Amino acid sequence: MYRLSQETPEDRWEVEALYDLCFAPGRTALSSYRLREGVPPVARLCLVARDPDGVLAGAIRFWPVRVGRAEALLLGPVAVHPTRQGEGLGGLLMHEGMMRAAEDRWPRILLVGDAPYYSRFGFAKLEGVEMPPPTNPDRVLGVGDWAGVRGKVKRWAR
Numbered sequence: 001m002y003r004l005s006q007e008t009p010e011d012r013w014e015v016e017a018l019y020d021l022c023f024a025p026g027r028t029a030l031s032s033y034r035l036r037e038g039v040p041p042v043a044r045l046c047l048v049a050r051d052p053d054g055v056l057a058g059a060i061r062f063w064p065v066r067v068g069r070a071e072a073l074l075l076g077p078v079a080v081h082p083t084r085q086g087e088g089l090g091g092l093l094m095h096e097g098m099m100r101a102a103e104d105r106w107p108r109i110l111l112v113g114d115a116p117y118y119s120r121f122g123f124a125k126l127e128g129v130e131m132p133p134p135t136n137p138d139r140v141l142g143v144g145d146w147a148g149v150r151g152k153v154k155r156w157a158r
Helices: 007-021 033-037 088-102 115-120
Strands: 003-006 047-048 056-067 070-080 107-112 139-144 151-153
Touching: 003 088, 007 047, 007 056, 007 070, 033 056, 033 070, 033 151, 047 088, 056 088, 056 107, 070 088, 070 151, 088 115, 115 139
Parallel strands: 070 107
Antiparallel strands: 003 047, 047 056, 056 070, 056 151, 107 139
16 A cells, blocks of 8 residues: 655655654754764665655654664654554554665664554663663663663764
8 A cells, every 4th residue: 555665855855744743843852863963864774655646654764873882773753644643654664674774784773762662673671872861761772683782872973
């Protein structure tokens, strides 16, 4: 029913409008946005979902970050249009994005979110991983190989 494709520059304004619709005003003031400033997202992992008429129904983005010296992906935002929620589209975007991340050999993914929702994708609370304040540490979740990875989450720099 939905067609998933890599987000293109032409999709940007629609994706941003979807994020504005789905998230509270001031979303760009969140600490996770400081980690994204000046850093391009991982293009192959940024997906849009369109219905058969070409209407944007959902989107997901992934950003490279560092945790201590380790590389990781910061997942988010992921959003589904309010009229399309409850159809499994968020899960479809999550699964496809995570599958592509695994294919590209990203060893770990983190996000800030609700554990009861994201646990079904394998995410669990991370110990010793510090998002910039003011982030609730109980909402810092990860999936993948986090053994021995500790420290502050920082902007990507090669």
